[in-house]
Amino acid sequence: MKDIERLTNGVRVAAVVCNQWGDSGKGKLVDWLASEWADVVVRGTGGGNAGHTIKVGDLVHIAHTVPCGILNPAVMNIIGNGVAFDPRGVCEELEELRAKGIKYSGNLLISHNAKLILPQHLVMDRIREAAASGGEKIGTTGRGIGPAYTDHYARVGLTVNDMQNKDVFARKLRRNLKDKLVLLEKFDRGVVEKVMQHPHLEGGMFFSREGIFDVDAIVERYMEYGRMLGGTITDTDKEVRDRIDNGENVLLEGAQGHMLSIDYGSYPYVTSSDCSIQGLAKGAGLEDIDVQLILGVVKAPYMTRVGEGPFPTEMGGEASAKWCSTHTRKEEEEDYPNALIDDSNEFVQGVAVRRAGGEYGATTGRPRRTGWLDLPLLRYAMRTNGSELALTKLQVFDDVPEVKICTSYVYQGPEYLCGGRTLHCGDILDTATPDIDVMKHCKPNYVTMPGWKGPTADIKDYRDLPENLQKYVHAIRSATNASIRVLSMGPERNQTIVV
Ligand code: IMO
Ligand code: MG
DSSP states (O other), X not given: OOHHXXXXXXXXXXXXXXXXXXXXXXXXXXXXXXXXXXXXXXXXXXXXXXXXXXXXXXXXXXXXXXXXXXXXXXXXXXXXXXXXXXXXXXXXXXXXXXXXXXXXXXXXXXXXXXEEOOHHHHHHHHHHHHHOOGGGOOXXXXXXXXXXXXXXXXXXXXXXXXXXXXXXXXXXHHHHHXXXXXXXXXXXHHHHHHHTTSGGGGGGXXXXXXXXXXXXXXXXXXXXXXXXXXXXXXXXXXXXXXXXXXXXXXXXXXXXXXXXXXXXXXXXXXXXXXXXXXXHHHXXXXXXXXXXXXXXXXXXXXXXXXXXXXXTTBTTHHHHHHHHHHOOHHHHHHHOTTOOTTOSSHHHHHHHHHHHHTOBXXXXXXXXXXXXXXXXXXXXXXXXXXXEEEEEOGGGGTTOSEEEEEEEEEEOXXXXXXXXXXXXXXXXXXXXXXXXXXXTTEEEEEXXXXXXXXXXXXXXXXXXXXXXXXXXXXXXXXXXXXEEEEEEOSSSTTSEEEO
16 A cells, blocks of 8 residues: 555544644645645635745746645645635736746635635735833734734634625725724824835835815725626635545645644744634534544654744744844855854854754744753643644654653743632643743753664665654654654655655
């Protein structure tokens, strides 16, 4: 039996979700499954904040909102109802695909019920972040995600469908802008105007000196988008169900990661959709019980976080967090040209891991904060996303003498009541709680294991992996009771081992 057949035996609906803070290699796994197994790929959450990198030979593509099955002409790609949909960003993505010679016509569908991102959402996102001080800053991607989902729950949102009905769109737009205008009046008009010149706001096209927003310009532009995308907009919830009934293989593509989930993550340092299997299934028009294989993606032996918020295993701790929020990749390359992963200074280790793993934001270019694999966090995510895992990027640590795994935390904060339990300084936690007032006081307990010799990227059989790498994988398995199904040993489709 082929590897992929062993993995997907008896599976009709599978999902790829991240069990960490995103950027774990979901794009590669989705593209691989699409090339070998899936007939349909559905995105259910997030929007242009995601950056999913796919590499097929010389072709490198970063998908943001378009599903990662798009490189496979036989696969139907669906943007589901739960997605925050920015038509400008999506049109830009489609243009990029066209320029690369990738044909998507006829294999992309967009939910009529996806949540529409409007110019005011980008403005609110950017202004809020610019005005935030100290711990108030989230470090968002500036793509309007939070304000768009907020409007959905505030019952003033618009949907993709509204781009096809001018009068309805204009009425809902005016209603939507009401409270934004009250708030924006309080901000410095110069700052608002500057934000509105951003290329993502079509270089000032929507700005009006009198009313901040030029309603007519927004209506006209969004009607144009409606016409451009018109043939792809449909009831995708029905489409997905019909395709399952027709015996097609459906793959759900998660975005972000469990610890960024609005419901499960390290709130408020999260995104504004539920990135767990539950949010993903719902946003794709299904339920989590419809999914027979959930691959929880786990980057190892290191993991990353972009933006603000606690990160117990961060290499270099607060110094790293600060550095990443204030420096560019170029500055880092100039300041640390020769950083080594086994440097005695943890901060430098973190820089070296970032360089070795290419850990710079696919959406924003920001340096990603780096830290060791955190099992308390993984145990927490597995409560929701289940026990089947795909480990990714292991080859980045080829030839590193030692690897560390965080197996538990020591709570080192003041007495604190959390979830019906009083925490005291010195308490051991095996499973993370996403409460940031706990997490920021958690110090990792590590076990150290010997590293392995590379190269491992092109090994095809688990039994051929270096013994120390097998021991490392086994250590994760036995410490979490996970079933490790897949190892991704590089960005290419064929650099994948089914365990
Ligand atoms: P993929 O799908 C990593 C982070 C941002 C910020 C927080 C809120 O590539 O794994 P938002 O713009 O969503 O309001 O920002 O969430 N974030 C991600 N971090 N990977 C992502 O997506 C992310 N999408 C959002 O950095 O901390
Ligand atoms: Mg990413």
